[in-house]
Amino acid sequence: MGDREGSHSIDPMSEPLDESERSDPSADAVPMLHLQGIWKSFGPKEVLRGVDLDVRRGEILTLLGASGCGKSVLLKVITGLITADRGEVLFDHAHLEKLSDREMALMRRRIGMVFQSAALFDSMTVADNVAYGLRVQGRRGMKPEAVTERVAWALGAVGLGDSGALMPAELSGGMRKRVGVARTIALRPEVVLYDEPTTGLDPINSSRIGDLIAELRQKLDVTSVIVTHDLALAYRISDRLALLHEGRVAAIGTVAEVMASTDPVVRELLDGRAAELG
Numbered sequence: 001m002g003d004r005e006g007s008h009s010i011d012p013m014s015e016p017l018d019e020s021e022r023s024d025p026s027a028d029a030v031p032m033l034h035l036q037g038i039w040k041s042f043g044p045k046e047v048l049r050g051v052d053l054d055v056r057r058g059e060i061l062t063l064l065g066a067s068g069c070g071k072s073v074l075l076k077v078i079t080g081l082i083t084a085d086r087g088e089v090l091f092d093h094a095h096l097e098k099l100s101d102r103e104m105a106l107m108r109r110r111i112g113m114v115f116q117s118a119a120l121f122d123s124m125t126v127a128d129n130v131a132y133g134l135r136v137q138g139r140r141g142m143k144p145e146a147v148t149e150r151v152a153w154a155l156g157a158v159g160l161g162d163s164g165a166l167m168p169a170e171l172s173g174g175m176r177k178r179v180g181v182a183r184t185i186a187l188r189p190e191v192v193l194y195d196e197p198t199t200g201l202d203p204i205n206s207s208r209i210g211d212l213i214a215e216l217r218q219k220l221d222v223t224s225v226i227v228t229h230d231l232a233l234a235y236r237i238s239d240r241l242a243l244l245h246e247g248r249v250a251a252i253g254t255v256a257e258v259m260a261s262t263d264p265v266v267r268e269l270l271d272g273r274a275a276e277l278g
């Protein structure tokens with residue numbers, strides 16, 4: 001795998017995106033991810049009931065929806081951790097369900113997921129947690145010095161440059177969360193799915209994660225899908241918002257379009273949350 005980093009350093013505290021830096025929402029590109037008619041039930045409970053969603057290459061799409069509506073399930077369907085009962089997932093033109101195990105393994109490397117709860121290896125230092133995936137992948141290539149450099153970059157990007165030697169038990173919840181993000185971005189996936197990346201973080205670290213997501217797109221053309229209840233984050237960095245409701249995408253559009261929507265379902269979610277936040 002080529003190194004897509006170059007020599008720049010990502011400054012996680014840089015300015016928020018200008019409108020001109022958001023990806024062109026009218027771009028008629030072939031989607032990076034194409035989901036069509038995704039259904040998933042657990043026992044009698046139909047969680048996903050025909051989700052259609054395209055995620056464009058290089059865009060930041062935020063998925064909103066009430067707690068329990070199936071957002072995490074949908075992300076897991078995209079990564080192949082959960083198999084849909086029906087429907088198609090295409091990643092960069094390839095049907096996930098038709099791939100061989102080997103092709104699936106290669107494809108998986110191109111998609112990274114930041115889980116809602118960052119499960120770290122408790123017996124390994126922070127740096128070794130972040131290096132783990134690189135070492136596993138790196139059997140055929142990545143030199144130890146390159147691993148060390150990549151780990152330092154990833155920890156620096158989430159503001160934990162000094163914490164590599166700590167053990168997970170020594171971390172706060174917010175720090176664990178950021179190690180989870182570092183571990184995922186260290187692998188340089190083309191698509192990153194973030195499940196609640198800022199929950200439990202203080203405003204400075206939330207904003208740092210938001211800036212990082214935006215910069216990964218600007219500098220490395222990473223495609224991002226964010227699940228969050230953090231509307232401030234969603235409004236600030238997303239190109240588009242999608243709203244999951246009753247198992248389907250009930251609304252999708254640019255931030256401005258969705259914010260201007262008069263659809264009662266959209267209003268309830270946005271204004272209800274805004275009232276809670278405000």
Ligand SMILES: Nc1ncnc2c1ncn2[C@@H]1O[C@H](COP(=O)(O)OP(=O)(O)OP(=O)(O)O)[C@@H](O)[C@H]1O
Pocket residue numbers: 042047065066067068069070071072073074116
């Ligand atoms: N492995 C599973 N087995 C059974 N039910 C599940 C499983 N995973 C999820 N569910 C159910 O699917 C529904 C959607 O769960 P999901 O975790 O996707 O919600 P969510 O939208 O991510 O909520 P939150 O915002 O609280 O994280 C819930 O009712 C949950 O209980």
Ligand SMILES: [Mg+2]
Pocket residue numbers: 071072073116195
């Ligand atoms: Mg969830």
